[in-house]
Amino acid sequence: MQRKEFLKLTALGLASLPFYSFTKNNEDELHDVVIVGAGLSGLTAARRLTKANKKILVLEAQDRVGGRTWSQPIGENDFMDVGGQWIGKGHDSMYRLVAEAGLKTFPTYTNGKSILRKNSENKIYSGDTPPLGLFALLATQKAMNRLDNASSALSLESPWQAPNAIPLDNISIGSWIDETITNKNARTLIKRMAEGELCQSVENVSALQAFAAANATGSFKQAEKVEDGALRDRILGGAQGVSHFLHRQLKDVVKLNCPVSFVKQLEHYLLIGNESFSVRAKKVIITAPLPVVKRIHFTPALPKEKQILIDSMEMGTVIKCHAVYAKPFWRAQGLNGSGTCLDEVVELTVDNSVPSSEKGIITSLIHVDRAKNLLKLSDQERKQVLLNAYADLFGEQALHPLLYHDYSFTNNPWIGGAYSGFFKKGIFSRYGEHIAKPYGNIHWAGTETSSLFKGFMEGAVLSGERVAMELLAS
Numbered sequence: 299m300q301r302k303e304f305l306k307l308t309a310l311g312l313a314s315l316p317f318y319s320f321t322k323n324n325e326d327e328l329h330d331v332v333i334v335g336a337g338l339s340g341l342t343a344a345r346r347l348t349k350a351n352k353k354i355l356v357l358e359a360q361d362r363v364g365g366r367t368w369s370q371p372i373g374e375n376d377f378m379d380v381g382g383q384w385i386g387k388g389h390d391s392m393y394r395l396v397a398e399a400g401l402k403t404f405p406t407y408t409n410g411k412s413i414l415r416k417n418s419e420n421k422i423y424s425g426d427t428p429p430l431g432l433f434a435l436l437a438t439q440k441a442m443n444r445l446d447n448a449s450s451a452l453s454l455e456s457p458w459q460a461p462n463a464i465p466l467d468n469i470s471i472g473s474w475i476d477e478t479i480t481n482k483n484a485r486t487l488i489k490r491m492a493e494g495e496l497c498q499s500v501e502n503v504s505a506l507q508a509f510a511a512a513n514a515t516g517s518f519k520q521a522e523k524v525e526d527g528a529l530r531d532r533i534l535g536g537a538q539g540v541s542h543f544l545h546r547q548l549k550d551v552v553k554l555n556c557p558v559s560f561v562k563q564l565e566h567y568l569l570i571g572n573e574s575f576s577v578r579a580k581k582v583i584i585t586a587p588l589p590v591v592k593r594i595h596f597t598p599a600l601p602k603e604k605q606i607l608i609d610s611m612e613m614g615t616v617i618k619c620h621a622v623y624a625k626p627f628w629r630a631q632g633l634n635g636s637g638t639c640l641d642e643v644v645e646l647t648v649d650n651s652v653p654s655s656e657k658g659i660i661t662s663l664i665h666v667d668r669a670k671n672l673l674k675l676s677d678q679e680r681k682q683v684l685l686n687a688y689a690d691l692f693g694e695q696a697l698h699p700l701l702y703h704d705y706s707f708t709n710n711p712w713i714g715g716a717y718s719g720f721f722k723k724g725i726f727s728r729y730g731e732h733i734a735k736p737y738g739n740i741h742w743a744g745t746e747t748s749s750l751f752k753g754f755m756e757g758a759v760l761s762g763e764r765v766a767m768e769l770l771a772s
């Protein structure tokens with residue numbers, strides 16, 4: 299470290315803190331790029347840049363790689379995906395990575411009949427279409443078409459430039475649904491589906507952002523579909539396996555338990571670190587979700603536009619709940635584990651069993667206010683609520699799992715929620731162009747910056763590729 303810079307740091311109070319070097323005597327090593335975050339976006343960018351012979355370091359706050367993908371083994375043959383799990387139509391980069399990693403996919407289990415639970419009664423049905431009544435179904439179909447038409451009218455790259463972007467960004471998707479869809483049942487169902495995809499109240503997300511997200515996914519319908527949709531396949535061993543594969547390839551350049559709390563542009567390089575260590579780099583890529591970027595102090599301060607984006611993004615709320623049983627007992631009743639509940643705490647369930655195992659797993663995803671209320675309960679109370687709901691769908695046996703597990707990334711201080719983040723109304727149309735824009739030597743990645751499959755693992759990988767190319771071209 300040069301004397302002048304040391305003096306500048308002393309003025310900031312930083313030089314008095316213990317500086318940690320990763321290998322002896324390399325404090326002054328200058329990296330081409332430091333990447334903050336070892337989720338799929340950070341690891342993808344790191345691999346691409348390493349292949350281009352760049353000197354890379356990845357700093358990850360947590361004690362594991364994978365970020366919002368997190369797979370936990372249960373015994374020898376089973377696993378739970380606590381975070382992201384499905385890949386499907388159009389997720390080409392993820393399928394490529396899975397194949398490269400030598401991992402296998404398996405189809406989402408759909409053999410058998412599904413349950414629709416309404417007014418405390420179960421209706422069993424075959425196929426994709428729940429028995430909601432012809433009129434409501436037609437109205438829902440029409441409503442989804444209207445949503446998809448509005449979405450596909452936007453440009454993928456710059457939806458904020460649409461002629462009607464500002465009015466669409468100033469109303470919530472909830473208000474748009476109220477104004478556009480006359481059938482009450484269809485309105486309720488579409489709002490529920492939208493909240494399931496956005497993980498936010500339909501009153502908080504603007505119509506513009508909801509349409510842009512649907513367009514980035516292919517369509518609103520596609521995000522909900524199993525066959526030929528986003529929920530088609532799972533990754534044997536768990537989705538985090540892709541990150542483990544990338545980590546193995548990157549070896550020593552990934553440093554765990556290294557939360558970054560400052561990024562400081564000095565005269566000749568960036569200084570990146572926290573009170574215990576610092577590293578030097580020519581460029582930095584930030585992949586942390588924007589709400590947790592608030593924990594990083596930038597010197598000089600980021601431009602106003604970026605700061606507004608950081609301050610106005612809110613992560614979604616979802617809890618993922620797994621109950622593991624000795625057998626998938628519902629299959630013996632001809633059921634496929636899929637339950638849709640219209641007015642209960644559990645919104646939907648899926649059979650998440652693993653083909654390599656005899657055990658059965660029922661998983662549910664609970665969103666927004668229902669999730670927030672459940673998070674206020676004790677672990678034991680929440681478990682009981684969930685198991686009671688599973689028993690309402692699948693019978694008494696559901697009350698006795700071998701194992702129950704739930705987790706919400708809302709409680710993870712380095713991620714802050716899921717599946718992804720959305721801006722407050724009125725922000726996307728005004729500042730959208732700054733989402734992925736670099737400032738000086740600071741570049742941005744992460745699924746939220748992707749114009750395709752934003753919020754998905756595919757979006758994360760695409761953003762990692764995009765930022766790496768951006769750096770290589772600069």
Ligand SMILES: Cc1cc2nc3c(=O)[nH]c(=O)nc-3n(C[C@H](O)[C@H](O)[C@H](O)COP(=O)(O)OP(=O)(O)OC[C@H]3O[C@@H](n4cnc5c(N)ncnc54)[C@H](O)[C@@H]3O)c2cc1C
Nearest residue numbers: 335337338339359365366382383384558586716744745755
């Ligand atoms: C419950 C759940 C279900 C999901 N289901 C699906 C699905 O089925 N299919 C699908 O495609 N997607 C799904 N997703 C979304 C998908 O997992 C994410 O879009 C994707 O993994 C995001 O990757 P990322 O690299 O952009 O961000 P992240 O995975 O969030 O990575 C960012 C990393 O930055 C680290 N970090 C943050 N701050 C700092 C700091 N200051 N210093 C150092 N490191 C820091 C974090 O610890 C994290 O590891 C789901 C997500 C969740 C949580």
